[in-house]
Amino acid sequence: METYKLEMKTPIGVIEIVGTDEVIQSILFVERDEVYLPDQDVPGVLRQCRDELDAYFRGERMTFTFPTEQIGTTFQLEVWGALQTIPYAETASYRELAERVQRPTAVRAVGATNGRNQLSIVVPCHRVIGSSGKLIGYAGGLWRKEWLLHHEKQVAHSTQ
Template identity: 60%
Template sequence: MNKIDYKSPIGLIEIEGSAEAVRSILFVERDEIVNTIHHETPEVLVDCLNQLDEYFRGERHVFTFPYHFEGTDFQQTVWNALTTIPYAETGSYKDIAVSIKNEKAVRAVGTANGKNKLSIVIPCHRIIGANGKLTGYAGGLWRKEWLLQHERTFNK
């Protein structure tokens, strides 16, 4: 598996994948770029890095590079449903459970949401509590708040 790091305005993001697809986009708690682009870096990872950079500059609302989920059928169904939440909008675990026709699976949706390895691209940061409050985010609630505000700022 190949890796490259992207220095975002809210911390370092490690992108991992193969020549075929990105498999992981996760915030890492370090300050130094360890994984740099070199001549053997798959083009799909470079494309992902460039699209993330466009996103953070407010120029991209949809991602087009190939990615691959690794999870159970249920998790993949939830992650696919997350991609239907439009840029700069939010939804709840219940909204996702209803959209996948499994209204009682609210907690399971929350668990699947927490196992998403494709941060930002599979927009789990757009999930908020049914009461309108921010709920957990693996990258930290402060990042979630930043991402939501960023998207509101650049929503055209």
């Protein structure tokens, strides 16, 4: 099946969206300031993803509706599923996530799996923090993790 790419500029850098005609397979930050891949000739699901992410960054969206697909082991899929149960603007520790997947001693494996998440923001690995409450581990950079958590708290506070 053919894959397509689209890039978008966000307040915290350029995001590359990769998907097929039917699903989004990855949403990752790229370390550059300019968008190289416009949205010409890409399937509607990629444009939908871009539009929903844009609304997220504007503070107008807290959930996503486009179809996604991640390929991984059963354990990885369980962890990525558990990430999606962390409510918007809230956090959970790696230990709590390990307990959610009923593997309380697998904290390091949960952390490694979190780092392999290909669907940034949508599968909210930025909401996972250290047991001490400190921000640790984010493939997109800790400064982005901090920005995303702050953004979500501001949006959640303004909608109450």
